[in-house]
Amino acid sequence: MKYKIAVFPGDGVGPELINEGVKVVEKSAELDKFEVEWLKYPHGAEHFLETKETLSDKKLKEIKNNCNAIYCGTFDNSVAGFSSISNLIRDYFDQFVCLRPVKLLPSVESPLANKTHNEINFVVIRENTEDFYVGASGRAKNGKNKHQIGISRNTFKAKFALNIETKGSEIAYQIGVLSRKGCDRIVKYAFEYAKSKNKKRIAAVDKANLIDAYSIWRESFNKIAKEYAGIAHEFNLIDAAVMNFIRQPEKYEVVVAPNVFGDILSDLGTVIQGGLAFAAQGNINPNGISMFEPIHGSAAKLKGQGIVNPIATIWAASLMLDRIGQHKSSDLIIKSIESVLNDGRTRTQDLDGQNSTSEMGDAIVDKFIELHD
Numbered sequence: 001m002k003y004k005i006a007v008f009p010g011d012g013v014g015p016e017l018i019n020e021g022v023k024v025v026e027k028s029a030e031l032d033k034f035e036v037e038w039l040k041y042p043h044g045a046e047h048f049l050e051t052k053e054t055l056s057d058k059k060l061k062e063i064k065n066n067c068n069a070i071y072c073g074t075f076d077n078s079v080a081g082f083s084s085i086s087n088l089i090r091d092y093f094d095q096f097v098c099l100r101p102v103k104l105l106p107s108v109e110s111p112l113a114n115k116t117h118n119e120i121n122f123v124v125i126r127e128n129t130e131d132f133y134v135g136a137s138g139r140a141k142n143g144k145n146k147h148q149i150g151i152s153r154n155t156f157k158a159k160f161a162l163n164i165e166t167k168g169s170e171i172a173y174q175i176g177v178l179s180r181k182g183c184d185r186i187v188k189y190a191f192e193y194a195k196s197k198n199k200k201r202i203a204a205v206d207k208a209n210l211i212d213a214y215s216i217w218r219e220s221f222n223k224i225a226k227e228y229a230g231i232a233h234e235f236n237l238i239d240a241a242v243m244n245f246i247r248q249p250e251k252y253e254v255v256v257a258p259n260v261f262g263d264i265l266s267d268l269g270t271v272i273q274g275g276l277a278f279a280a281q282g283n284i285n286p287n288g289i290s291m292f293e294p295i296h297g298s299a300a301k302l303k304g305q306g307i308v309n310p311i312a313t314i315w316a317a318s319l320m321l322d323r324i325g326q327h328k329s330s331d332l333i334i335k336s337i338e339s340v341l342n343d344g345r346t347r348t349q350d351l352d353g354q355n356s357t358s359e360m361g362d363a364i365v366d367k368f369i370e371l372h373d
Contacts (some may be wrong), residue, residue, distance in 0.1 A: 013298060098128045140164040
């Protein structure tokens with residue numbers, strides 16, 4: 001089997017980290033008998049500053065027609081006029097699932113006292129396209145105001161004609177929108193993911209006790225849960241979920257949440273698993289092309305020093321291989337990372353060691369070879 005992967009090395013330390021991910025994937029391909037062809041795209045903030053070139057629809061269409069997945073490094077999104085590459089890709093390919101593994105690796109410290117890697121091991125599945133991030137916002141000054149707001153998503157199109165009369169003060173507002181189709185498809189994905197990974201529990205998060213719009217979320221969840229009798233399910237209010245992440249993360253296997261709450265819980269998950277060096281995510285379209293990336297920044301000041309931990313980027317590669325069907329390689333990459341950390345002989349500076357980015361990548365490759373049957 002041959003896979004074509006679009007690669008965006010990105011900015012800052014991104015290219016250094018992507019090199020390590022590519023190295024691990026190529027060794028996986030060699031030992032597990034599949035082929036990978038990398039199609040490199042230079043687009044990022046640094047490329048934009050040099051050329052003023054943005055990621056065009058033509059390039060995105062090229063990826064759609066030729067590639068099986070997208071693998072990204074890190075981007076500097078602080079540059080004026082530069083549009084986030086990740087956002088452009090997510091929107092174009094309707095990657096409505098954000099999959100974030102939250103797993104404490106061996107010998108990595110969590111800020112949660114006395115919690116081990118056996119107790120912090122779940123995934124957060126976040127709806128990626130709706131809720132309060134649809135861009136429907138505005139301000140109304142004292143008096144009468146008329147606003148027109150249009151929203152276009154793959155799941156729905158809507159127009160709001162607002163007649164706003166305020167007295168006493170200027171106001172700001174934000175409209176959150178959830179569609180039946182959007183809720184159904186993310187909940188369905190969560191149950192299918194749980195089924196494929198032999199997970200037995202799903203928690204759905206919302207704030208339905210105070211925000212009536214989440215009633216449609218609960219209806220979708222209850223309806224789809226009936227199709228999966230072997231998987232236990234429950235609702236958590238976001239308040240309780242945040243507390244439980246801290247007090248008893250071991251209760252979770254799969255967490256599914258609307259966009260805003262999924263965002264909050266994913267970031268909290270990053271902290272309890274030891275930090276950004278271990279945080280990877282998949283932006284997934286189950287019927288299309290998906291994108292995989294570390295979630296930390298581009299660390300421009302560290303560029304070229306070869307000291308940044310590549311584990312998040314390598315973990316993103318593991319998620320990518322799992323998505324395209326190379327489950328054995330994907331699982332073995334994670335086992336190799338765990339084994340290297342457990343050995344303790346290879347440690348980057350963030351882990352109080354002196355090894356370089358490439359030395360950590362080499363150690364994971366060597367361990368992959370050792371563990372491979």
